[in-house]
Amino acid sequence: MTPQEATRTQRIPLNRDRVLRAAVALADATGIDALSMRRLAQELGVVPMALYKHVANKEELLDGMVDAVVGEIDPPASGPDWQHVVRGRILSARRVLLRHPWAVRVIESRTGPTPAVLAYLDSMAGSFRDGGLSADLTHHVMHAMGSRLLGFSQELFDTSGPSGPPDPGLAARYPHIAELAATAAHDGGSTVGGGCDDQFEFEFALDLLLDGFESLRRQGWTSARKA
Amino acid sequence: MTPQEATRTQRIPLNRDRVLRAAVALADATGIDALSMRRLAQELGVVPMALYKHVANKEELLDGMVDAVVGEIDPPASGPDWQHVVRGRILSARRVLLRHPWAVRVIESRTGPTPAVLAYLDSMAGSFRDGGLSADLTHHVMHAMGSRLLGFSQELFDTSGPSGPPDPGLAARYPHIAELAATAAHDGGSTVGGGCDDQFEFEFALDLLLDGFESLRRQGWTSARKA
DNA sequence: ACCATAGGTGTACGGCGTACACTCGTCAAG
DNA sequence: CTTGACGAGTGTACGCCGTACACCTATGGT
Numbered sequence: 088m089t090p091q092e093a094t095r096t097q098r099i100p101l102n103r104d105r106v107l108r109a110a111v112a113l114a115d116a117t118g119i120d121a122l123s124m125r126r127l128a129q130e131l132g133v134v135p136m137a138l139y140k141h142v143a144n145k146e147e148l149l150d151g152m153v154d155a156v157v158g159e160i161d162p163p164a165s166g167p168d169w170q171h172v173v174r175g176r177i178l179s180a181r182r183v184l185l186r187h188p189w190a191v192r193v194i195e196s197r198t199g200p201t202p203a204v205l206a207y208l209d210s211m212a213g214s215f216r217d218g219g220l221s222a223d224l225t226h227h228v229m230h231a232m233g234s235r236l237l238g239f240s241q242e243l244f245d246t247s248g249p250s251g252p253p254d255p256g257l258a259a260r261y262p263h264i265a266e267l268a269a270t271a272a273h274d275g276g277s278t279v280g281g282g283c284d285d286q287f288e289f290e291f292a293l294d295l296l297l298d299g300f301e302s303l304r305r306q307g308w309t310s311a312r313k314a
Numbered sequence: 315m316t317p318q319e320a321t322r323t324q325r326i327p328l329n330r331d332r333v334l335r336a337a338v339a340l341a342d343a344t345g346i347d348a349l350s351m352r353r354l355a356q357e358l359g360v361v362p363m364a365l366y367k368h369v370a371n372k373e374e375l376l377d378g379m380v381d382a383v384v385g386e387i388d389p390p391a392s393g394p395d396w397q398h399v400v401r402g403r404i405l406s407a408r409r410v411l412l413r414h415p416w417a418v419r420v421i422e423s424r425t426g427p428t429p430a431v432l433a434y435l436d437s438m439a440g441s442f443r444d445g446g447l448s449a450d451l452t453h454h455v456m457h458a459m460g461s462r463l464l465g466f467s468q469e470l471f472d473t474s475g476p477s478g479p480p481d482p483g484l485a486a487r488y489p490h491i492a493e494l495a496a497t498a499a500h501d502g503g504s505t506v507g508g509g510c511d512d513q514f515e516f517e518f519a520l521d522l523l524l525d526g527f528e529s530l531r532r533q534g535w536t537s538a539r540k541a
Numbered sequence: 542a543c544c545a546t547a548g549g550t551g552t553a554c555g556g557c558g559t560a561c562a563c564t565c566g567t568c569a570a571g
Numbered sequence: 572c573t574t575g576a577c578g579a580g581t582g583t584a585c586g587c588c589g590t591a592c593a594c595c596t597a598t599g600g601t
Contacts, residue, residue: 100579101579123556123558124557124559125558133580134581134582135558135559136580136582137581144559145558192422195419195468208491209490212490212494213490216490223497225494226497226498227514227515227519230510230515231518231519233460233462233467233519234468235460240461260433260436261433261435262440263452264432264436264439266439267452269449270453271453283453288454288457291454292454292458292460292523298526299523299525299526303522310518327549328548328549350587350589351589351590352588352589360549360550361551362589362590363551363590364549366589366591367547371590372589372590
């Protein structure tokens with residue numbers, strides 16, 4: 088015990104998993120922009136360069152964070168109704184990404200899909216195939232689902248925020264948007280508070296697509312082959 | 315002419331428009347990550363801080379770039395067929411965003427929609443309304459279109475790149491994805507080269523959604539009101 | 542002739558990712 | 572018990588970044 092009080096804080100040695108966990112937690116707490124190698128190192132009580140013994144660089148750190156998040160998505164349920172299986176999985180993915188709002192941007196910023204994302208997509212394709220969709224149709228369906236596969240879709244007009252009294256000048260400039268906002272505001276069915284019910288909107292689009300897929304499957308759709 | 319050769323290079327004085335144009339061009343040429351205030355200033359033959367006389371900061375620069383790009387989208391055609399009108403406009407938006415691949419990420423990174431984006435969305439909502447969709451349906455339809463409204467959708471597995479011989483181990487780990495890739499590779503209809511025909515995939519999903527919307531419109535769909 | 546003003550300059554600061562050389566604790570082989 | 576290799580953590584330093592702030596300078600109205 089020659090070094091002062093060494094026994095007390097015998098630090099468990101950093102490892103890749105602890106680094107990734109801490110990174111995810113830090114991003115959850117302070118946002119992805121505030122996640123720097125230096126901040127993260129500080130959080131772990133370590134000097135910045137120590138992190139590089141466990142991740143090659145920041146890009147790889149972000150890759151690892153993505154895999155950690157994607158790993159939180161529930162495995163597919165089993166059942167005879169493929170729409171039910173797919174729907175449940177996608178809604179699970181959505182819940183995960185709502186817990187980690189930064190993850191969407193990070194996933195999109197990756198140059199290639201990480202292993203966990205690939206595995207997720209592979210299993211999703213499997214669900215479609217098991218449901219009786221042809222490989223051809225499954226392929227196009229996967230594309231059609233686009234970002235929704237991962238449980239999010241762009242909220243181009245983020246309706247959260249201060250949400251004070253609607254700017255009347257704005258209503259004059261963008262009458263149709265104002266009309267939609269008004270519609271959303273006074274009907275209670277798909278609305279919570281003053282904005283839209285994003286969950287409703289997401290499921291609306293999801294079910295529209297899933298029903299469309301099922302319809303194509305029933306009629307034996309195949310991509311038009313004539314050039 | 316006391317200063318050496320002053321007349322020759324009488325520089326046209328910088329203005330906001332020139333700055334935005336140069337920024338867009340630089341992002342097109344070298345990617346959004348290589349766009350720094352310093353690089354941009356250098357491109358304009360000016361010291362970095364000069365830019366701040368024309369844009370408040372980098373965020374505002376990016377806002378301006380978004381508006382410049384969105385301004386390139388064709389105005390809506392007129393015609394009795396709303397699906398045709400909307401389809402054409404969205405495909406125009408897609409063409410624009412293919413010209414400026416960085417724009418997708420930048421648009422998504424904005425905290426709020428810029429005026430040009432708002433105007434675009436407003437006009438799009440107008441097209442739906444003119445087509446006979448109720449305000450209610452239009453609202454949900456706009457959400458359902460999600461990112462596709464702006465002419466892009468996530469290509470989660472970007473099939474470009476070296477595209478050498480397909481990794482056999484990868485096929486073993488992700489059998490369904492391998493199957494889809496194989497499907498895409500050997501049919502000539504919706505394929506170009508070794509990957510997918512992204513344009514086909516985009517229009518497939520777009521038409522599926524538009525047809526779904528039209529179907530809902532015909533049957534007088536309204537968001538279920540029962541709690 | 543004056544000076545206000547708008548546009549361009551120069552310097553400087555704090556933060557970032559990370560290359561590179563180092564220290565130090567652990568543990569197996571001699 | 573000694574030694575020496577090795578892996579984890581350290582310290583310093585570099586070149587980028589965005590931008591605050593004080594300064595200069597040409598222009599045009601009075």
